[in-house]
Amino acid sequence: MSYVICLPKAQHRHTMHKRNVVWYQKIAVLKYSTNMNDYQLRESLGNLLKKLLVKERVSKGEPMLDKLIGFLFVLGLCLLVWVIFIYRRTIIELEIPLLLWLTPGIILTPFFYTRLNNIDGMKAHWILHYILHSCMTGAVILFSFMSINYYLADDVITTKQYEVLDIGSLPGGKNDREKRKPYVIINYKGLDKQLIFSNSQMENVRNAKIVIVDVRKGKLGFDILENYILK
Secondary structure, X not given: OOOOOOOOHHHHHXXXXXXXHHHHHHHHHHHHHHOOOHHHHHHHHHHHHHHHHEEEEOOOOOHHHHHHHHHHHHHHHHHHHHHHHHHHOEOOOOHHHHHHHHHHHHHHHHHHHHHHHHHHOEEEXXXXXXXXXXHHHHHXXXXXXXXXXXXXXXXXXXXXXXXXXXXXXXXXXXXXXXXXXXXXXXXXXXXXXEEEOOHHHHHHHXXXXXXXXXXXXXXXXXXXXXXXXXX
């Protein structure tokens, strides 16, 4: 017989905090007992993680194909960054991009597991293969879908206005963390959409009640935000 113990939220947070403290204490003890600095500790943990994820050499590998896969992986990461910009301008449920991005890895990982190990020359954990497929094939499929809908959208612009449901702010860029970017939440045809503004619009966002939105019909049926202003 098994039992499930349900903890109150406050007690659960306290338990999680205690676990985090224990892990920090273990790392501190490891640093002290081995006399390692932060760099040496990161390097040691990295080597340990590598041993867990990369098991053994299975072949000499195929250097040319390995470099090509590395290039496609970096290209996929760049496409994912591009997709973030398109997503912010597209009225679409988050579940759809996530499925397009993450599903190919589930299908391709078992089929190409042995082949990719032979190309790399090392027997890697399946999770690395899944990440690779998600950042290559998944990224290309996702970018193709989002870009077709965005860049081939109709030229006709429709203007609508929506009530501001909520406001908030996001951290600024890498060198301007303190210059937060305010945003508003509107309900667009049953979907809550976040509209982001520049830091200079912070005060206007706080006082905003209505947002005027210019939209175009996307090629695949998902509306595109052409422009939006506060009222």
